[in-house]
Amino acid sequence: MNLSSMLAARAAEGKPVRVGLIGAGKFGSMILSQARHIDGFHVVGVADLDLTKAQASLTRVHWEQERFAAPTFSDAFDTGTTCLTDNAADLLEFDGIEVVIEATGHPTAGIRHALAAIDAGKHVVMVNVEADVLAGAILAERARKAGVVYSMAYGDQPAAMCELVDWVRACGFELVAAGKGMNFCPNYRYSTPDTVWDFFDFTEEQVNSGDFNPKMYNSFTDGTKAAIEMAAVANATGMDCPHDGLAFPPAGLQDLAEVFKPRTEGGQLEKNGIVDIAASREPDGRVVLNNIQYGMFVTFRAPNAYTRDCFNQYGLMTDKSGWYGSMWRPFHLIGLETAISVLSAALRREPTGTSRLYRADAVATAKGDFAAGDMLDGEGGHKVWAKAIPASRAVAENALPIGLAHHVKLKRAVRRDQIVSLDDVEIVDDLDIHALRKEQERLLST
Structure with a gap:
């Protein structure tokens, strides 16, 4: 219960907690909305593949344009402003950033960003639960060995x-x-991005505002x-x-x-x-x-x-x-509370929750009967939902994790509510992630 006083002391010394954010979507926007109101909390950089979207997010949460107009990270560091980039690698390499918030929602990208941040000696706040459930135990182990914090994001459930x-x-x-x-309800299980708004009371204006991704909301629904x-x-x-x-x-x-x-x-x-x-x-x-x-x-x-x-x-x-x-x-207030994780990592060197064992997994399960040659479309899509099962069962059945079920082709037919196995699909990329998953099996806990 002393994070604010610890931060005030850092700020008084002219040493704000300097942060890099990867992903300027809904969660990232909520983080940015509060960041400008926390003295001693400096967002040095924001990385997003779509800079126009990132600029729109900052404007939507009432940042003045001059606050995010720094041409380089060094300039942002020196002036207390923020630099935008479409290259996360540049943000991860900048020495002046102490804590990286990974908020892309993309599981494989999230894992790679976390590994790069850990290698660079930065704490990681993993908003991206999709990445955490896929490889959180091994990421946390690597962070501990590197002397940095790997943390779940406070504000998220x-x-x-x-x-x-x-x-x-x-x-x-x-x-x-x-x-x-x-x-x-049980029938929500088979919702798709085409039907998802039937389960919400949002107006058409809200849905079209830019904050509402149908696949993301469908992932909650199904x-x-x-x-x-x-x-x-x-x-x-x-x-x-x-x-x-x-x-x-x-x-x-x-x-x-x-x-x-x-x-x-x-x-x-x-x-x-x-x-x-x-x-x-x-x-x-x-x-x-x-x-x-x-x-x-x-x-x-x-x-x-x-x-x-x-x-x-x-x-x-x-x-x-x-x-x-x-x-x-x-x-829970999602990104509005995530500064707690950032400050806990930077000031206490303590995570607000972190994966310690490979004890459970979220595995792809068919939403219908699909034939060989059909393409799976991952989390929140038309083809699969995720089932949470013990890791020991996932390994025994060679189950396909939901985080690797996007844009993969079925080699053989699957039936509705069947757990899809890695043997059922063609694995053509993400081989580094599969290798990391294999390494994580030594952290398997039964």
Whole structure:
């Protein structure tokens, strides 16, 4: 609880925390919106393949043009302004940047950017959960060996869940489950970018504003983003994904402790220590009472009768037995909060959540019956959704990770809801990423 005072001390010494941002989309725009209001937080450079989009993002979040007109990173460093580039490599090589925020959303690019940043001695805040679930454990190991921090992005739900899990363990409670809320019904699973706006209340003006990517929103709708995020949480906390993927049980705030406990105790979990989603809709589409659509939660068990009695005395939400309780955070503000991760890395040398083991994976699963020769179109597309499963199962089945399922051709037919294997597709590029994934298997935890 001292980041602001630590930053103030750095700023008073004329040593602001200097940051490079890769990716000026929605998340990046939210980071930039707050950055100009944090004394001692200097965005030296912003890299994006589309400089026109980057300029539009900065203008949209009320940056004056002269603030991002520096011709070079050195000039930006000296004047407290910002340099824009379409070459992330230049940003990564600049010595004056201390922390790199990777916010492209592109999994393979994110991994390569993180590796380059680590090699250059920079801390990495990985907004790109797609990259983290693909290779976060090995990236974090390399960062530790290099003496830098590799961190999840605070404000995004995985980091908030890691914080709640840490709270449970630090308090001495028995961790039972962790998860988040989500607007989900079973039929959402087969949504496509062509149908996704049917599931939202956005106006046509909002959709056309430039912040709304149909594939990205479809990834949230069909459950893919949930699988990616929950697998990342499992890798960071040592928890488990359900053997056959997330169950999405409907649950409101008052139901969390009753639903998210083991079946042997009357709940819906296959065992203790599971990550899952509290769906905000019933299977028939009705909205769940007191749903936590934007929130994150943990359930935990009292270690003894005295603690159980304290749960009751202090109004904790519990199951009927009183032994199981839940704690939650109602909202997350995404990029508006990510400065916490940047400052934690730079000032405390501490991540706000980081992958430690290869414990879970998010694997490509067919949305329909497709023939040999068909092209998969990756996260949020028409062809596959992601299932979060234990890493041991993913390795045993040679499953195709969702992050490598974009623009790959099927060699043989697959059926709806079948996990696609690497043997089912033609692998023609990304071979460095496949090699990194193979190396990560030595961090496999069962």
